[in-house]
Amino acid sequence: MSQYLLLRHRELPDLDKLSGYRAQGGFETFKKAVNDMSPAEVLTTVKESGLRGRGGAGFPTGLKWGFIPNNLWPHYVVANADESEPGTFKDREILENNSFQFLEGLMLASFAIQANVAYIYLRGEYWQLAKQLDRQIAELEEAGLLGKDLFGSDYSLNLYTHLGAGAYICGEETALLESIEGKLGQPRLRPPFPAVAGLYGKPTVINNVETLANVPLIIANGAAWYRSFGTEKSPGTKVFSLSGNVVNPGNYELPLGTTFRELIYTHGGGIPHGRKIKAIMAAGASSTIIPASEEALDTPMDYEEPQARFNAPLGSASVIVMDETVNMAWLVSKTVNFFKHESCGKCTPCREGTFWMNRISHRLVSGNGSSADIDLLDHVAHQIQGKCLCALGEFSTMAVISGVEHFRPDFETLVGN
């Protein structure tokens, strides 16, 4: 049994070529599904596998597909390849090297909800990946794996890529839909949820690239096989993007439930220059900052434990490690600046709140702040919480609140005498 489910290209040769992928049994699953399985069977298998969304929220994928109503047509599937969380670079590796597995997953998802058109939404910087995918989609069409009446059935499917214009918010699923529709990337009000009124007002499934890349193996090997990886509630493997103050940053595919300690020390090679680890951000810029205590290092990385212990969702599992030399106030100011830059401006608390927090944290970091500013920063962050239209505004406060809570001395050292 291979070590990799998603990063199989690291072991198998020529996976980035159609012939190479097909040599490993590629697209047989899709063919089998179209020819021998009903959409409901595909859906049930995914549901039973316990696969959860890898984009960040960890929502059960099968359940999401099951929400699609059968009295509203057409249906759409959108693959979210907007990968814009700072510190996340897993989808890129999959798309660069193992894109056919992802495409097959996307095709299976489309078949499961009987969508005839699926879109791949890529962040603007991935334009070369979009070119590559366009080429590969053409290859698939030529090979008769995409197009009209596939394999003699009456099922047709076409894939299209769509490039974003460089907005973090377009990774949010409803803003992503707006962007595909050619509008300004601003999130929509929910409800209605995309499962009912998504792309062009039609039922739409939106899945992350990594989520979809899991699907071919689940259909091929069955739900029980998939559940043999990971934990009870978070089955499967996950690509962890490790970055920050570690010796070996990079993508690591590990079963969910692996501890931070194993990822950072066993795989990541520990902290350089023999320094001490100070803090961990588990979900890129949207993270709660976890002080790197022994307990924290021994926390299994799944969708439950970090949330339960530190109020720190795993998110997209982009683990950023900070050593003792990092001033957390500086880090908080960086994340605040990021969210201020990326706020779409639609709702007041996020638009004005991130702007305000940026002013305060900039003041603090530049040494012009006072200790009242630390309280004000914390207060503004709390003031944003619970009022925003989408998750971005809420995310912008997580590093601030946890940073001030756990690392207040770091802020105080910056306050002028």
Place this chain on the structure above:
Amino acid sequence: MTMKMVTLRIDEHTVEVPAGTRVVDAAKKVGVDIPVFCYHPKLESVGMCRMCLVEIGRPVVDRASGKVVLEADGSPKIQMAPKLETACTTPVSDGMLVVTTSEKVAAARREVVEFILTSHPLDCPICDKGGECPLQNLTMAYGSGTSRFIFDEKMRSAKHVPLGELIYLDRERCIQCGRCVRFQHEVVDDPVLDFYQRGRALEIITRSEPGFDSVFSGNTTDICPVGALTTADFRFGARPWEMKPAASICAQCPVGCNIVYDVRREAKSSGKPVIKRVMPRQNESVNEVWICDKGRFVHHYNESAERLTQPLMRVDGELTPVSWQQALETAAAKLKEAGKGLVTLAGGRLSNEDLFNLRELTRAQGGTTLLHTHMGGGEWTRQLGLNQGSNLGSLGNGDAIVVIASDLHQEAPLWWLRVKQAAQRGATLIVLNARPTRLDAYAAHALRYQPGEAAQAVAGLMGNHKTPAAFQTAREALAGAANLVVFFGSDGLGLTGTRALAQTCADLLMQSGHYGRPNNGLVGVWQHSNDQGAWEMGYAPAADLVGSLKKAKVALLAAADPVGDEPALAKALAGADFVIVQEMFLTASAEKADLVLPVAAIPEREGSLTSGERRAQRFYPAVPAPDGVRPDYTIAAQLGQRLGLELEGRAAGLVFLRLAQSEPAFAGLSYQALSTAEEQWPIVGRRDLYFGGTTYDNNQGMGTHLQPVLKAGERPAAVAAALDTELMDAGDNLLVLPHTRLFDQGSLVRFSRLLVERVATAELRLNPATAKHFGLAEGVAASLNLNGADASVIVRMDDALPPGAAWLPRRVGVPLWAPAAAQVKVMERD
């Protein structure tokens, strides 16, 4: 269709509202104010500003049994949501509990106001919205007294951004609520405004060239909850509390929008009260809370220095100022002399009272009353027009609207809006025209006919005429309509054509029985505000106006300028023995007159107008009339007095009472009836905390429909006369068809300098194929010889127009009222 009702609790109130109502509206019903910025009841809710956050609880339902879990005391157990929810987007549900008074909600309001103010310049002292500003109101109500945001760290943006020549944007004051953007996209479908950039840099831009190209642009300044959008007309003109509102009716088209003139004294008018701005007055049956830019900006005429303020009499060939007494005595003597030879030509701009007194005066002499218009068919709108209970806003699914030969968007913008909205609510809209119009986009059936064949097209809708298959499907769509309203206009038609068209439309309505009940009937898209009132009183256009004027012993022209309109009429008028003109300005006709009597403008007097929907509405005096002018009805009464005729001239209300006694359509109506106010829903008036500057409450009357002329079950009198057809083939010449533009070179528009860029010019639009046939090219200047006059026009190509004819606007300096054959010549360049 019965609406499902939902019962919920809001604080200590229990309220029952239709399912689908938003919490914020349900709260309004019981007088609970939930503050909002981005929400507006006329727009889709978006939940952007987060001001309306409230605590919402819902009954706990046991999953197994599906029953509501009860508390120990038997009341349903309520589970409060963990997060605050936006009241403007959350629909009500049964058993819901809404809490708006908790500390959590109060804190949220305080905090959201604080967020909004962090980027707001707080320049209330110089802001035009100051005093009627929802942000100011809500800050006073919910904001904190001190600021934690450092003033110097405020975002600085452009404060003077002309979006177009009419509307200015202050980017610093903008709170990104998007009301203006959504209004332009959703309500009027002129998507010329948009958001640009993101985050704190998010800003409003215009995407059209010229900027903010929409005839409804002024409304965005009303609904803007801050002073970000201001009109060029009113900018820094006055503070809201300094102005006195005067209710009035817009007299620019037959819709009869309810408006308010805001008046204050002005130093540069030597301390006289002047109209500073025009605002909508809410009337959900007429204009809701909107008005078009023409109604908003064409109000400068009454301040003009060109106004006549003294009677003029021709002495030795020159018009010489005389006293009113001398003028009236001379006129009376001439009228007496004339007897049956008196021809009164009245314009549709006159009020009901003016028309009534003029008619009485003329009838007493045995003279003729004529309406000066290029559009016939009023005998049918009088009998088959709308009556009590009609409201375009109530048309929707199952109903049908037919619009024929009218470009409503240009001729009556508010009707266009309401017809469009009815279509969007599900009404079947059938649009027939020889050329494409803006209404086509919402029509279930947009049908074309050959130029001039409008009546035949309607006959085709009835199956009485050979027509393409598309007409067949439109006919079927009409067959099942519960209600049917037919609008007919004069696009590409003249007097004869519209008369024939109206009769055919009447046939259509009679055939299917769509008349004599609310929301059914025929509406004329007239050119003037009170044409319908004139028709109701028996005024009608002359079949041969040239002949009538030529034969007249005395021609009395009131609000009519035949000389300026057509050379043939000018020649005819020269044949009249004595010409009396009642006018505000020295028009071409007044210049030729023997006696000119200066009259008061609408904002200077009382009166009433009858809209195209047969709704009589009152207008009130807003500013004092200049010394020396008199209302038309008074002049008529004073002339009558000298002829031994007892006419009421003291007050418009008394004239109206006489009218009500004399004319069955007005029976039982009075000024009291017209000025009855009704509660309007949604509440967006002035007393409201958060729609502050949106619109005025309607306290001065909604107006009322005229009485049906036909008795129950009675069929309209048939007109036996065969219908003449209008010119449809110009032979070797070019067939030029008239159409009406909103901003034309009419006598009143020219005084609003702001509108100069929008005013229609003499542009001849035609299909390239037709142009080629006549040797015309894009942009060339050409000379048209039509109706006995030479006119120069600029040629414009338009692929959308059918070949075989050319279109030219009315009132652009070319005497074109009906289809005409023109000799066309390309002019040599200098």
Place this chain on the structure above:
Amino acid sequence: MLQGFMTTLKSILEKPVTIQYPEQKRPVRSRFKGRHVLKRYDNGLEKCIGCALCAAACPADAIFVEASENSDENRYSPGERYASTYEINMMRCIFCGFCEDACPTEAIVLGDNYELSFTSRTDAIYPKDMLLEPVPEDGSPTPQKVPAGAFDRAIPLMQDATD
């Protein structure tokens, strides 16, 4: 009677309390509320922005303000708005000073001039040019032609209104 002469004698020696007005003038108290003055900034721009809050605050309805729009070519005051007409009817004014309190830019100040006399009712209306203080030494008269964007805001950075 003797007592009466004594009093007279005493008062002969006293300094007279009357002064020879108008040759002699008594200094006014610092909080004296006399005729209004419209202030200027040091560069000559008018502080008044034509907001008409003084008119709104005036209990005697003595003030009439009409605003117009500034441009960088013809600038009267910082910001977009200036008073194109500013009139105070001195016969109506009760010198209560509410206008001074209401002013957001400290433009209107009740000065020390109490010598108000007029021969007709219309003369009692003081227009803007009579109310404006003289142009300061380093300033130039309004309207000024100023560089674009230099004075865009009504509450200018060069001097914030305090309290």
